[in-house]
Amino acid sequence: MEDLALHMWATPNSRRVSILFEELGLDFDVRPVDIRAGQQFEPAVLALNPFGKVPIAVWQDQGAQRVLPESGAILLHFAETACRFLPADGAARDETLMWLMIVLTALGPHSSQAHHWSELAPERSESALAHHRDLVKRDYRLLDDRLENQPYLAGDYSIADIAAYPWIDVSHWTTLDIKDFPNLDTWHRNVGARPAVARGMALPVGATLG
Numbered sequence: 324m325e326d327l328a329l330h331m332w333a334t335p336n337s338r339r340v341s342i343l344f345e346e347l348g349l350d351f352d353v354r355p356v357d358i359r360a361g362q363q364f365e366p367a368v369l370a371l372n373p374f375g376k377v378p379i380a381v382w383q384d385q386g387a388q389r390v391l392p393e394s395g396a397i398l399l400h401f402a403e404t405a406c407r408f409l410p411a412d413g414a415a416r417d418e419t420l421m422w423l424m425i426v427l428t429a430l431g432p433h434s435s436q437a438h439h440w441s442e443l444a445p446e447r448s449e450s451a452l453a454h455h456r457d458l459v460k461r462d463y464r465l466l467d468d469r470l471e472n473q474p475y476l477a478g479d480y481s482i483a484d485i486a487a488y489p490w491i492d493v494s495h496w497t498t499l500d501i502k503d504f505p506n507l508d509t510w511h512r513n514v515g516a517r518p519a520v521a522r523g524m525a526l527p528v529g530a531t532l533g
């Protein structure tokens with residue numbers, strides 16, 4: 324694998340991937356795509372991902388270009404390729420995939436919708452915000468209970484933790500207080516103390532969601 328590039332912005336879904344690449348010690352170029360400025364709809368980005376969303380990983384494989392959008396697909400590809408952060412087989416692999424799917428299909432989308440109604444929507448809707456905040460609360464409770472007697476979501480530190488971390492880091496977007504979920508709060512501090520996580524969360528350098 325050569326010439327690895329990550330098209331990303333200062334967003335939780337993007338930072339899942341920059342964290343994994345930092346954890347794996349990969350040499351990669353960051354290609355900033357400012358989604359608040361609409362750069363995800365520029366032809367060069369749409370040519371890589373017709374959905375117009377980041378993250379997108381691009382690399383060379385035996386002379387051919389490989390392009391992979393979708394944070395979950397990218398995490399699975401690179402964890403499997405490196406044989407790290409995802410058990411190879413058995414119950415441990417199933418369990419890791421199960422928690423990864425909860426994070427990909429519930430925590431991320433629910434938090435994103437709560438953010439829409441707490442900060443981004445041009446009009447206020449208390450019922451829409453309450454609905455999405457309740458969905459996130461249920462996700463947080465599940466994770467908090469899970470973390471009561473173990474340090475990570477599925478056995479060892481894995482891509483399930485990596486996928487969850489950037490969304491928990493912006494818990495304030497949901498208007499929930501992370502301190503009300505003490506096990507999740509502890510997990511957040513422990514995962515955030517990993518140097519690779521701090522490096523991944525700082526990318527793209529100087530980018531903000533504005």
Ligand SMILES: N[C@@H](CCC(=O)N[C@@H](CS)C(=O)NCC(=O)O)C(=O)O
Binds near residue numbers: 336358376392393
């Ligand atoms: N399921 C996708 C979601 C990606 C996604 O929603 N990315 C956001 C940033 S976090 C984006 O590109 N938004 C711009 C847009 O939708 O126009 C993934 O996990 O990669």
